Amino acid sequence: MEDILVLKDICKDFAGVSVLKDVNFSLKKGEVRALLGANGAGKSTLMKIIGGVYQATKGEVYLNNNRVKFKSPNDAKEKGISIIHQELSLIPTLSVVENMFLGREKTNKFKFLDKDTMLKEYRNITESFNFTMDPFIKVSKLSIANRQMIEIMKAISYNADIIIMDEPTTSLTDSEKVNLFNIINKLKKSGKTIIYISHILEEIFKVTETTSIMRNGEMIGTYETSELTKEKIAELMTGREQQRFSIKEESYAVYSEDAILEVKNLNKKNILKNISFNLYKGEVLGLAGLVGSRRTELVNAIYGAEVIDSGEIYLKGRKIKINNPSQAIKNKIGLIPEDRKSLGLILNHSIYQNSTLVQLDKMKKSGLLNKGKEIEFTKNAVNTLSIKADNIVNKVNKLSGGNQQKVVISRWLNKNLDILIYDEPTKGIDIGAKEDIFKVVKKFSKAGISIIFISSDLEEVLRVSDRILVMRNGEIVEELKNENIGVRDIMNSIFNV
Template sequence: MVDVDRDDAETPEGTGAPANLLLRMEGIVKHFPGAKALDGVDLDVLPGEVHCLLGQNGAGKSTLIKVLSGAHQPTSGRILLDDAEIAIPHPVAALNHGIATIYQELDVVDGLTVAENIYLGHELDRGGFTQRRAATRRARDLLRRLGHPEISPHTEVGQLSAAGKQIVSMARALSHDARVIVMDEPSAVLDSGEVENLFRVVEGLTAQGVAVVYISHRLEEIRRIGDRITVLKDGRTVGRNLAVAATPTKELIKLMTGRTVEFAFPERPGVPDDAPVVLEVSDLALGSTFSDVSLEVRAGEIVGLAGLVGSGRSEILETIYGARRATSGHVRVGGRALRPGSVPAAVAANIGLAPEERKSQGLLLDEPVFKNITLSTFARTAKGGWLDERAERRAASEQAVALDLRPPQVGRAIRTLSGGNQQKALLARWLVHGCEVLLLDEPTRGVDVGARSEIYALVRSLADAGTAVVVVSSEIPEVLGLADQVLVVSEGQVVHRGPAQDIDEHAVLDLVMEGSAA
């Protein structure tokens, strides 16, 4: 394996570039003011294959697919379809070429029906009149093609699950006669059963000759669904056309990070028996969502909540934080009861929340990094009733250095940071605040391998410093590896609690599927 840290490192080749290429992106360069996002990236895609695009956050994956989808124009390089060079000046041109992109944040309209979403922007009409019956008939055919005839074209999309909305997005792509479908982190909002269904849909598409470019941070998914891999690092192609079956995981990680990263969680030093209880939750309930939830978290302890999507895990955190008003039960911090349904009261009690949907719920995307970091501590940096921007920048810069925020410039808009670095900035907010209790909902969702290790180490270091941490994750190994104590939640009920080392992944799955220890 080559040393991928060297500027003159050769790109490891896999199966090479076969003659029957459907799509080729060749030498793609993309400059933004003050930054080069892509520096000569190559991507070869065959008809009927699942081509996996790997790389850390900030490696250039998002920029590359935006070039392919027509959202960005390349500074140089070319795109070939069926060996002929094409121009993609805007997203409509990409669709006209049969290239469709399904982003992680699904672009469906909840208030419209399934059929209306599928043909949104290219409605079927004749003589200026929309052909609703034809759209319904074709939508039904597309849903059958995707193996989901149970989804009615007349259903409002807002009534569908995340998995159902994803199927609607795929049907929209097929309605454009897509030959290449790009899927950006398609499993991020799905539970394990829905992921298996996603794989069946992808296999059905590729059997029909459709090529799928699949972007995921979950290497086990790549093993399950992928054919070949292209790896990006720092805007360059560092691994090209690698056969999934023939490329060891350690080599993929080294290509992505430039170093060997072990899937090891920080050591659990153990919580002293005399450590005080910082957070106490007693008989907490939220309507029919969850009930009778009780837990204690001591200073320096990490408690993990494991369960399927929709089990009530996230709602438990939001209710503790006051974003939802409990219907019964109590929350105490340091022995003092919190006013239910009051976020200001939780913040005043030094509780912090890093929500699952960090972009929509946790961050001000158009504001600079330093504003996002100091959001909960404006009063501390104010002078005479006015915000002291220098003090804000200074406090944020200290955390940016401490957390190895990349890039470290705190004046840039936070939306320009990768997912992993946005998550670091969100954690930095509560470090500046000085939280006694930190609630983490899916802290590594959409975060690459290298940044995951850094976030794990950061969470453990916070606990070692005395912070009480509650973490929710859909990835059971993450909960078991990071937490000291684990609560398993099924259908709004805690069905197990105990030390993390006393339960394994299979036992957790049995509990969440069956709903009881029996």
């Protein structure tokens, strides 16, 4: 059978950094292919090239033997490729059927909305896949699982030849997963081709025929899924020879005293499941897990940015209730968020205004905000963190990604914190900026501040952490002491090998 899709020597660079390196990838009509790789392996970037979100820096894409160059996601959809993204893209205030046809609404000869035709098409699709959902209900009233199923139906409604499913079962119950697997079988029988991305290996063995594995932006190979084991997949994803890491050179964790933070039986429906752990003075506690493991949701719950259903949090032995980030800061807990541009910075404000954002109580003189104090604080922060800035009165959006991240970190200097949470602090920054951030982690730890450190780069987690908690599907599945372990040990825990 001929290949329906062929990618030849695909390269992708961002700001001179190579993310994909000469990737070759091909699919046959009706094939269900798994795409696996650790966080940062290049899976999402490759899929975004196939889906028209990105254009390759170098290389060729062939669809049905014709060379193509997708200019946009709509261009890719028109040529028969649809992506079900992990981040849902539905409009909560619109109905199910309105979301299904958003941007491609049916109209009659008078150019008015043809609601009857849209409703008929909706019912034809959903009934053929045994999906029952009131077409007129607002999406805001639906569970995350039902929203996920609507995304799947929406992708099918494009009548695409190739459907990319990125972590499609993250929010689904077991029965809903069975329904999804039945949908995949029906799509396969009708000649549709599926690319299936998931960190749940049981699903890979259940629904896919072949598996492609990526590592560090390269395609390691494609294998018959039936010939693979969890152990073999972990080996291919991390490299054949596991490098062993000694315990980090210097540790400032004080295990002889009571825990600074105690988290007991934290729960949030379909998100977090009985999370319990301790954090000690000066300790760097790593959180490791793949996409969908709910690491960010966990730290957001501790910081008051995520509402929990049940559980208890104790700070220095005192039970506390944190309902919002302001309360977390009052309890001497800080957060460096994963998305610095949306959640960490006010991009159209100056560097110094961003740097002093949580320090405004110290920046006053005679009850009024004092610009001189803000400038002085920020100048010290610039020197401490080696922030490269022409002038601290310039807008923060003029800085590089690494220097923007340092500005987010700078606001916690001299804040008298007990706990600082780093969520993906090195994402999208250069090696030099990463080294500066590692130095600051050490500086905070040495000063007795307890750190929770999240990174998709497991070598970074190993480099800075005293202990590592491994998360999978919203649960802590293992605790590892950082002594003579390597990346594959963590991956084996993630995959339950």
